[in-house]
Amino acid sequence: xxxxxxxxxxxxxxxxxxxxxxxxxxxxxxxxxxxxxxxxxxxxxxxxxxxxxxxxxxxxxxxxxxxxxxxxxxxxxxxxxxxxxxxxxxxxxxxxxxxxxxxxxxxxxxxxxxxxxxxxxxxxxxxxxxxxxxxxxxxxxxxxxxxxxxxxxxxxxxxxxxxxxxxxxxxxxxxxxxxxxxxxxxxxxxxxxxxxxxxxxxxxxxxxxxxxxxxxxxxxxxxxxxxxxxxxxxxxxxxxxxxxxxxxxxxxxxxxxxxxxxxxxxxxxxxxxxxxxxxxxxxxxxxxxxxxxxxxxxxxxxxxxxxxxxxxxxxxxxxxxxxxxxxxxxxxxxxxxxxxxxxxxxxxxxxxxxxxxxxxxxxxxxxxxxxxxxxxxxxxxxxxxxxxxxxxxxxxxxxxxxxxxxxxxxxxxxxxxxxxxxxxxxxxxxxxxxxxxxxxxxxxxxxxxxxxxxx
Numbered sequence: 292x293x294x295x296x297x298x299x300x301x302x303x304x305x306x307x308x309x310x311x312x313x314x315x316x317x318x319x320x321x322x323x324x325x326x327x328x329x330x331x332x333x334x335x336x337x338x339x340x341x342x343x344x345x346x347x348x349x350x351x352x353x354x355x356x357x358x359x360x361x362x363x364x365x366x367x368x369x370x371x372x373x374x375x376x377x378x379x380x381x382x383x384x385x386x387x388x389x390x391x392x393x394x395x396x397x398x399x400x401x402x403x404x405x406x407x408x409x410x411x412x413x414x415x416x417x418x419x420x421x422x423x424x425x426x427x428x429x430x431x432x433x434x435x436x437x438x439x440x441x442x443x444x445x446x447x448x449x450x451x452x453x454x455x456x457x458x459x460x461x462x463x464x465x466x467x468x469x470x471x472x473x474x475x476x477x478x479x480x481x482x483x484x485x486x487x488x489x490x491x492x493x494x495x496x497x498x499x500x501x502x503x504x505x506x507x508x509x510x511x512x513x514x515x516x517x518x519x520x521x522x523x524x525x526x527x528x529x530x531x532x533x534x535x536x537x538x539x540x541x542x543x544x545x546x547x548x549x550x551x552x553x554x555x556x557x558x559x560x561x562x563x564x565x566x567x568x569x570x571x572x573x574x575x576x577x578x579x580x581x582x583x584x585x586x587x588x589x590x591x592x593x594x595x596x597x598x599x600x601x602x603x604x605x606x607x608x609x610x611x612x613x614x615x616x617x618x619x620x621x622x623x624x625x626x627x628x629x630x631x632x633x634x635x636x637x638x639x640x641x642x643x644x645x646x647x648x649x650x651x652x653x654x655x656x657x658x659x660x661x662x663x664x665x666x667x668x669x670x671x672x673x674x675x676x677x678x679x680x681x682x683x684x685x686x687x688x689x690x691x692x693x694x695x696x697x698x699x700x701x702x703x704x705x706x707x708x709x710x711x712x713x714x715x716x717x718x719x720x721x722x723x724x725x726x727x728x729x730x731x732x733x734x735x736x737x738x739x740x741x742x743x744x745x746x
Contacts, residue, residue, distance in 0.1 A: 325406055327413040331621040334362045339370040339389035340629075346657065349641035354628035361621045370394075372705070379403055384613040387622035389441065392429035392609045392697075393704035396517055399437040400702035400743045404611040406435040410623035425605035425695035426660045432517065432700045438609035439626040440660035444573040445603040445692045446503050446594065449580075452680060453588040454480055454490065454568040465493070465569050467507065468595035470532045474539050480568035481540050488541050488549040494561075494570040497533050498547065501715045502708070503571065503604040504529035506696050507596050512711060517701035519736035521710060527725040528597075530718045534725075543719035555579075562587040574658050574688040577681070581653045589680045591687035593694075605695035607660060635664040639672045653678065655685050658692065665692065702743035703736050710736045 335358070340347070355363060370390040378384050398404040411418050418427060422440050430438035448465055455461065464476035477492030495504065505512065510526035513519055520526075537543040553561040556579060561567045563586045571594070580587060593601035610626035612619050628634060639657055646652045656673040659665055669689060675682040701707055710732035717723040723731070 325409055327410045327623050328620045329413050329624065331358055331618075331624050332360045333618050333621065334364065335387070335618050335621040335625060336364050336366070336385040337387045337389075337622075337625065338366040338368070338385040340365055341367040341369055343367070345641040345645050346638040349637040350629050350634040353631075353634045353637040354625050357628045358621060358625060361618075361625075363625070379613065379615075382615060384615055386612065386616040386618045387626055388611050388613065389608050390611060391705070392426070392438065392440065392607055393708055395430050395438045395609060395611060396432040396700035396704050397702050397743055398611065399432040399435070399700075400517075403614055404437055405614050405616070405619060406437055407439065407612065407623065408436050410439075410612070410619075410627070411436065413623070414627050416627060421663055422660050423605065423662055423692070423695060425697045426607060428697040428699050429605070429607075429704075430609055430700065432702075438611045439630055440607060440609045441630055442607040442658065443605055443660045443692070443695065444575055444607060444658055445605070445688060445695055446500055446571055446573050447603060447687050447691050448493075448569050448592050448594060449562070449572045449576065449684060450569045450590040450592060451562055451565060451567055451588065452590050454565050458492075458568065460568065462590060462592050465592050466595060466599075467532070468597055468599045470535060474535055477536060477539050477568070483541060486541065486545075488545055490566055490568065491540055491546060491549065491570075492568045493536060493540075494546070494550050494567050495533055495536050496550075496571045497537065497543070497715055497719060498712065500571050500604070501529075501711045502606070502698065503594060503602075504533050504715070505711060506604055506698060507594055507602045508532065509597060512698035512707050513701040513703075515699070517699060517703070517740070519701065519703055519707050519710075519733055519740055521707065521714070521736055522726075522729045522733035524726075526711075526729050530715060530725040530728070533715060534719055537719050542721075543716075558583075562589055574656070574692075577684050577688065578655045581655065581681070584651060584653065584678055584681065587680075589684055591684035593687055593691045601691045601694045603691040603695045605697040609660075630660065632661075632664050632667065635659055635661070635668055639668045643672050653681050655681070656689065658688070662693065665689070701740065703740035706739035707736045 423443055426440040426443050430436055430440055450465060458479040460476045460479055464472060466472055480492035482490040505526050508528040510529055511520050511523050537546045540546050562580060563583050596602040612622045616622055646654045653676045654673050657668050714728035714732040717728045718725050
């Protein structure tokens with residue numbers, strides 16, 4: 292099927308879930324020199340910045356202009372944990388690396404990346420005043436900053452108003468703080484043929500949004516030291532609600548099989564084909580839907596916690612500097628330039644030019660790791676569109692972004708995310724109770740944590 296180009300915000304790179312173990316003594320370790328200078332020169336090698344759209348290229352161009360006299364070479368392949376440890380072991384490390392924020396504390400605990408407090412200070416940046424707190428939580432380990440946050444894509448719930456109206460369901464019924472009310476609405480919209488779904492009343496995207504459901508119902512996946520707490524009883528509620536949702540629609544196996552068949556990025560996507568009544572999605576997916584504005588009738592509502600207040604889960608990518616980087620000063624400057632307000636402005640202008648060249652296109656906004664930048668970019672480049680549904684969706688994501696929560700920085704960050712996803716799947720398939728699944732997940736995550744901190 293022919294695919295239309297979707298103007299997706301850069302920064303949705305998915306990092307490998309492989310956990311670093313046993314490599315702390317093989318070429319890593321702090322260099323003992325964590326001071327930074329703003330005077331930069333020489334060659335800079337970067338890895339993992341694979342953002343080829345206009346948002347990425349405009350920021351690269353801006354950063355390059357700021358680093359006159361620096362030769363920049365970028366390996367645009369996606370970050371891979373095993374490849375990173377191999378490079379560390381060989382001593383052939385890049386100067387700066389983009390990776391999922393969940394990796395940061397793992398490498399910080401093992402001394403494989405540099406603390407960046409003095410990097411920020413050298414450039415007169417107060418990160419707590421510029422970045423979202425939930426984003427900073429991921430990159431702060433033992434009261435030191437180890438990364439420069441890049442993106443934060445909040446999830447919320449995109450509604451299919453056409454399906455909802457036909458079923459007699461309103462936005463108020465799509466309320467995750469009231470599971471019984473939500474389940475009733477799901478059953479009204481759900482359709483099947485021969486025992487298999489032909490429409491999901493609500494797709495919770497359980498396999499990709501476990502953090503939203505567990506943290507959103509008051510769970511806690513790590514304590515303040517980063518030690519895993521997956522077996523905390525408060526984590527069971529989110530799993531229980533997810534199982535109720537999938538059981539009401541034929542069971543997880545059928546829900547997953549059906550949702551895997553969606554033409555997510557194509558002309559017959561799930562909102563065009565009315566295959567969902569509502570679906571959890573990150574903000575960038577509103578952008579994907581803009582070419583189909585005449586074929587869909589969407590809106591959006593926030594995910595809500597048990598207290599009825601909007602909630603979202605924080606995640607994203609960040610830049611780190613390996614401990615043995617050859618040009619850490621240029622690496623620091625480059626990472627900060629790429630995520631600066633001026634770089635955001637350049638990206639906003641580039642996106643606007645793209646929008647203007649595309650008949651009927653809607654600017655759905657650019658979401659960075661900074662509330663300061665997000666607000667400025669929204670004011671300048673994201674007027675409310677004439678389409679009320681898209682206007683509601685855009686507004687909803689801007690409303691929830693300040694309500695983000697991370698599970699914090701942990702040396703077992705990626706393993707925690709992997710294990711909570713495994714626990715969710717085993718519960719939804721009926722293989723384990725929430726309590727047992729979380730207990731098993733805790734054992735694996737704790738083992739990874741102990742390996743990381745005892746290197």
